[in-house]
Amino acid sequence: MKKILTVLLISFSVAFLLSGCRVTTIEQAIMAAESNGSIPRLNHDNTITGPDKDNNGIRDDIDAYIATLPYTEVQKKAIQQNARALNTTLTVDKTDKTALTDVSTKLVRAVVCIHDKFQDGTTTASKLISENEKMTINTKNRFIEYEKYNSARSGSVTRLPDGDTCE
Amino acid sequence: MSKKFFIRIVFGLLLTLSANAATCSKSYTLGFFNGVWNTEYESFDGTQAVRGLIGNTYNNEPVKYESFYNHTGSSVGATSLQDLAETFIQRANEIDKSGQMGKRFEYFWEFLGSSEPTFLDKLAGFLPNAASLFDSVYTAITTKLTSIISFFLSNPPTEADYTSHNARLDALATDGEKLMLVGHSQGNLFMNHAYDHILPVVTKDRVAAAHIAPASPTLRGNWVLADIDLVINALRIQGVTSVPNINLTIPASKVDVSGHTLSGTYLDPTRDGRGRVKTMIETGMGKLKNSCGHLEYRIIITDHDTIGGEVYHNIGSYLTIPSRDEVITALGYQDWTPVDWDASYVLQYHYDAVTSKSGYYLITNYDALVSASYLKENLPHGPLDGNWYFTEISKLYYYRVIRYVY
Structure with missing residues (x-):
């Protein structure tokens, strides 16, 4: 059902763009930007962790986004390490102080x-x-857990x- | 004794297990205090960004970096960040009746200034009137940020919020570290307390403070405040006159609309703030001196109260005691009771010479303490109003005993 809805949403968005209609609402702008790829299409389901089919600790949509970035493999690994680490803040037992310290580490x-890995004299690392x-x-659910x-x-x-703190 | 006259007293001991060893540490620890709506992840990034600015050595000595994290709430049952998120959802739903934007929290981080508004910029490419719509959300978020700071100025953090920070500072001081404290935004409130806590222990020889975008009514060192900082300068507009003067003029940038974030504005390598912050921190570090020599102990007054309207003892005054044994003899350690970290008392680290156990204790044997002749005869005292009053040791003061390296 979800797949059907997604296909329909994309179809409507593409049709909307092809029809030449002016974008007049934020909703239309979001759909248009996500449809043409200028904004990554992120997972917004109700789960805390989202889909991770390859079970590598990184949400699939973020995995796909990282793959498109114009950086070296070493740099992409550093970005992936950050994505994995941040995910663990969502799943850790918030009452287990030892586990919390491990996640913080x-x-x-x-x-x-x-x-x-980004010592380029800019703020690239902070931006990433x-x-x-x-x-x-x-999403709100993920935010609350975070x-x-x-x-x-x-x-x-x-x-x-x-x-060296890289994995 | 009536409640009016008996408030509470905690005598504390901070004695270390290695009291016999002279320490001669030749290194710096830079402690970074984040704004209260920052996440721990952002706090680490901010601390690391400061490390990138100063480096791992200064004056040929190592510099270590520590994140003193705080994430306290600005209202009952909610953190500051949760309050901001609610503001985002409300305003996003006003400009987007479909609710799509309000469900997408990536836009929350962009409006907050925690992340560059790259997605919002893309939307603006599709929507002609985006700027005016987004402005209303930016304004609401900035207004909320300002109100959160105002709240903290009138409802400062409690001792419980400071406990672990204090303990870490005590340990660093005991190790003879030179302490450079750096605060950003509301983190300056926490940093001021940290500075006041440790100053009597190490004196200005070993601690300095630097304020970035200070949201604090008082300062402990130099500061940098940008003219484009909408959050702090809004406090001045609201009548909070204690906000320091602007001393940095830089062009605005779409990267950080608030003009307030650490990396986005004050450490931005394309504008002048970065150099000013670097100079400010290095100036502070340049004043610090190494601490080598033998150990001594000080009883330090860390809080005060009044009896019948009279104020006794200056905060920060101290009595030097030459050895740990004399401290223990003077105070009488026999009735120490272990207490929980979260107790509302001022807790101090104590090493029990008899049991060889260390930890946080609350002294319950007040009478033994009050009768300690050493304290009675030697504790310096003085009123805050410049006049002198009698010297009797009362039950209304907090003391710390710490190992002091000089």
């Missing part, structure tokens, strides 16, 4: 790794980090690791 290592957060935490993690970590102190 993964997160900080991913951050240090991506900065290490915020983009990862924006695309992963992209907030539980951040609240559980409030008051913590974390030292940035040294050396």
Whole structure:
């Protein structure tokens, strides 16, 4: 059923664009941008983690998006490490302090790794980090779960690791 | 004793297991304090961005970086970020009756300024009147951000919010670290408290502060505030006169419409903020001195109260005690009771010389403490109004005893 609805939505969007109609609403603009690929079509289902068919710890739509980025394989691996680490904040038991610390360690290592791989004198690493957060935490359900993690970590102190933190 | 006169007292000891060893640490720790709506992920990124600015060495000494994370709420039962998300949903649903935008939280992060508005820019390419529609959401978010800061200024964090930060600072001070504290936005409120907590321990020789976009009524060091910072400058417009003066003029950018984010505005390599922040932090670090020598202990007054309207003892005044044994003799450690981290008292780290156990304790034997002759005779005191009052040790003060390296 979901597939049918998606096909219908895409068909309507394409038909809308081909018809030459002016875009007059935000909804139409979203459909048009997602249809022509200028904005990635992200998963917005009600689940916390979303689909991960290859079971690599990264949501499939984000996996596909990372593959399109114009970076080296080493850099893409750093981006994937961030995507995986951020996903674990959604699934970790928020009452298990040891587990929370483990997730936080993964997160900080991913951050240090991506900065290490994008030492280009710009803020590219920070932009990729915020983009990862924006695309992963992209529904209210996921946001609520993410907030539980951040609240559980409030008051913590974390030292940035040294050396190679990439996986 | 009536409640009016007996409020509460906690005497604390911070004694380390290696009290006999002289320490001579030659390194810096830079502590970064994030804004309260930041996620831990963003806080790590901010700390790492500051690391990229300063580097892993300064004056040929190592610099370590630590994220002092806080994510406290701005209303009952909700975090600041949740409040902002609700504002986003409301406004998004107003400009998009279909509800599609409000369901897509990627736009929330863009309106918040946590992420570049790349998706919004794409939408604007399809929708002629997008700018005016989006402006209303930007304005609502900025207004909410400002109200959250106002809330925090009038409802500052509690001691419970600071507990683990304080403990970490104590440990770093004990290790002889030179402490460079950097705050961004509301993180400056937490940083100010951290600075005030550790200053009596290490003096200005070993701690300095730097404020980025300070949302704090008072400052502990130099600051950088941009003219395009809509959030902080909105506080001034609202009548919060304690906001510091603008001292950075930079062009606006679509990358960060709020002009307030750390990476998007203040560390943006294409504008002047980055250089100013770097200079500010390095100036602070340049004032710090190494701490080598033998150890001593200080009893430090960390809070005060009044009896009949009179104020006793200045916060930060201290008494130096030459050895740990004398501290223990003076205070009487025999009635220490372990307490929970979340207790509302001021807790201090204590090493029990008899049991060789360490941890956080609450002293319950007030009478033993009050009768400690060493304290009675030697504790410096002084009122906040410049006059001197009597020296009797009362039950109305908080003390810390810490190992001090000099």
